[in-house]
Amino acid sequence: MSKPQREKPRIVIAGGGAGGLELATRLGDKYGRQGAFEVTLVERNRTHIWKPKLHEIAAGSMDASAHEVDYLAQAYWHGFRYRIGDMIGIDRDRREVQVAPHFDNEGREVTPARTVAYDVLVVAVGSENNDFGTPGVADHAIKLESQADAKRFHERMVNACIRAHAQKIPLGVHQLKVAIIGAGATGVELAAELHRTTREVVAYGLDQVDPERDVKITIIEAAERVLPALPERVSKETEKLLAKLGVEVLVNAKVSEVSADHVCLTNGQTVPAELIVWAAGVKAPRFLKEIADLETNGINQLVVRPTLQTTRDDRIFSIGDCSVCSWGEKGKVPPRAQAAHQQASHLYAQIPRYLQGKPIADYKYRDFGSLVSLGEFSTVGSMMGALVGGNLVFAGRFARMMYLSLYKMHEYALHGPVKVALDTLARLITRRTESHVKLH
Incomplete structure (x- = not known):
């Protein structure tokens, strides 16, 4: 009588951003294809775009369809499984990820609520903008957190240009003005791209609009300089280039409220704008705050040890912007794409060792x-x-x-x-x- 075949170890990755998709692809190529591990990616979107490219989609300088990765095809080609849906919970005792039902744009259910069993879970659900509870942000500002956000902003930008060209009355004070709240990389890069693309859109026959006169881009930053997380020399060089482009930069400017056609600052100043983008602050998704009694910090990030294992469960790892990892005397690992890439590479080497019962190395x-x-x-x-x-x-x-x-x-x-x-x-x-x- 033959012995019962042992189940393959199950690796589940929740979140298909830069780190999660790279990890699923590499593990699938090496272990999924040969049947050594069962690798599953849980992700609510159908396609992937590298998040640092969202500002280019918003400005119209990049066509998303030429760069997006189809999760279903990627899984088929690289030996892992793709399961559509949002992770909404974790049952640590049963070792199951709880996945919400998925609905199409017309509200019809595509997949029901379900669970996905794991032996190792990697949480890589990314981050979102932190509006710090500022009134009006949710109703009137666009956050560039997804492809849908970027495409929505781009459509509104093109429509604003066409509307301004077609109307017979003079342009309103807020029209063809863009306010970008936050002078980090996303805000600065979006401002530069918009300076060019708005002029190119207008050049396609919208001759009633004068870009130099009518188009105005303003960056609003609460810190003392743009790119506050980068060296001061980089910040100064960037400010010079933005000034040459005619982008107005307001520093030491804190936003008190966002309205439909203007931004209010705490000093009483108002910045008129037809399009408002919130690109300030980062936090992990709120649902992580109380998930499975795992330790989190004040912005919902999962606290991980140097091995990238969560502090309360060795079987659950976390990478990317949704986790917080020590960087020794320098503080915490910054939420950057290069960190997610390095963490994916680290877990690609260490997860097989963990499943084999071997000691795993710290991430550096x-x-x-x-x-x-x-x-x-x-x-x-x-x-x-x-x-x-x-x-x-x-x-x-x-x-x-x-x-x-x-x-x-x-x-x-x-x-x-x-x-x-x-x-x-x-x-x-x-x-x-x-x-x-x-x-x-």
Whole structure:
């Protein structure tokens, strides 16, 4: 009589952002294909876009359809399972992830509420903007947290330009004005992209609009300078470039309320705007705060040990913006794409060891600096902090090339060299035959 076959270890990854999808892809390629592990990705969206690219979709300088990754196809090609839905709970005793029912745009149920069993769970659900309870943000501002947000902003921007061109009365004081609250990387990059794309949209026959006169972009930042998390030299270089583009920058400016057509500051000043973007502050999704009695901090992030295991359950790991990990004397690991990429690589090596009962190594964050793209105008940043023991600040074409390489590294982790090369070539060809800005 043959012995009963032992079940394959089950690895469940909740969240298909940069870190989660890279980890699912690599584990699926090596272990899922050969049947060593059962790898499952739980994600509410159907397609993936690298989050640092959302500002380009919002501005219209990138067509999402040319860059999005279909989760169902990715799972099929790379040996893991994709289950659509939101993780809403964890049963630690039964080792099950609770997944909410999924509905289509017409409100019809696509999948019912269900559970997914795990032996190892990796929580990688990302982050969202923190509005700090500011009145009016939820009703009147757009947060660039998803593809849907970026596409909604872009549609409103194009419609605003067409509306301004078609109307016979003079433009209102708030029309064709954009207020971006938060001067971190997302806010600064969006402002630079919008400076170019709004002018390109207007150039397609909307001759009743004068971009220099009518289009106004304002960045509002509560800190003393733009890019407050980056070296001061990078901040100063960025402010100079924004000034050349005509972008107004308000620093030491705290928002007290957001209305439909203006932003109120605590000093009594108002900033008129037809389009308002909230790009300030980061927090983990609220549902993590009370999930399975796991330890969280004040912004809902799961607290993890140096091994990236949660403090109260060795079987549950967490990576990316939804977790908080110590960086020794330097504080906490920053919520950046490079951290999520490194953490995915770390768990790719360590989870098999954990399942085999072997000791696992601590994760060590390596800071390779930061880059901020100002569209086709320039790129600024500090690089090689981990290599030279300090910050090498630079700007220009070389910085732009390094910025683009970060995205190529992400694509490489998902697709390998051949597909990345072919996709890049296809995009270059398409760019020569289509408009450089999305018009719908």
